[in-house]
Amino acid sequence: MKRNKAAVVGSLAPDAALLLGEPTAAVSSSRLLAERQPRVPLYAKVLEALRQDLAAGVWQPGDQMPTEPELMARFGVSRITVRQALMELVHAGALYRRSGKGTFVTQPKIEQELHALTGFVEDMMALGLRASARVVSVARVPADATVAQHLEVPRGSAVLRIERVRLGNEEPLSFDVTYLPPALGERVAREDLTLHPIFTLLEDKYGIPLGYADYRIHAATADSHVARQLDIARGAPTLVIERMTYSESGTPLDYERLYYRGDRISYRMRLLRRSQGQAAAPAAAAPADARPAD
Helix, strand or coil: CCCCHHHHHHHCCHHHHHHHCCCCCCCCHHHHHHHHCCCCCHHHHHHHHHHHHHHCCCCCCCCECCCHHHHHHHHCCCHHHHHHHHHHHHHCCCEEEECCCEEEECCCCEEEECCCCCCHHHHHHHCCCCEEEEEEEEEEEECCHHHHHHHCCCCCCEEEEEEEEEEECCEEEEEEEEEECHHHHHHHHCCCCCCCCHHHHHHHHCCCCEEEEEEEEEEEECCHHHHHHHCCCCCCEEEEEEEEEEECCCCEEEEEEEEEECCCEEEECCCCCCCCCCCCCCCCCCCCCCCCCC
């Protein structure tokens, strides 16, 4: 029995009918649209829901996020899916993890200006934050090549290394590693560094006028030691400042590596365009109105 074309098409599966280029009631427009739309991964749906909650203020800066099991129960998804959504928000800077404590909503970044030479205590006071310090270690160590070059001492000679955590409103913001020449370091080591900033000691107690400092700034990930001191995850972004401070007469006083939390600190500066033909200022030159403080 000869079958007409319409009958043949009607008996085909919808996809086959489409291949023939024939219309069929079995193929709905809604199914066609669905087939053309890429599937949205489950973690992306969870991610979008969490983003909307953060935007709506369900959790405020500093709040702890629900635990993974709580989010699993809320969305009916696996731990892997919840963890992937949370990590996307961590990488975006909306959340941060504290080892052994959980995931928290990121605080707005503390913005500091780089227009004059200031120290941590001054910066925190200008922002209305309470500055404090925790001493991690004080030790005599041999100067490596970098430290020796900056302090102008023989490589391998003894210098004093001081490690401190600097806090703003009790939150760890900076991990400071300071190297001092031996004679000066011995004096500083006898002080209570939880109360007295080093620069204040140099100027106000020891009568050493500070002149200027050279800065180098670069990005780095936190190693296990830095991460532990700043209470952040290993591999988290940090802003590293290398600072070499000199007296008014140009004597090297201290060389520091300052590890600032990348999720909490940013710097702002205004640079004036140098006129054509104007020579660049010497690297060690300091602004006339710059007064270091720590």
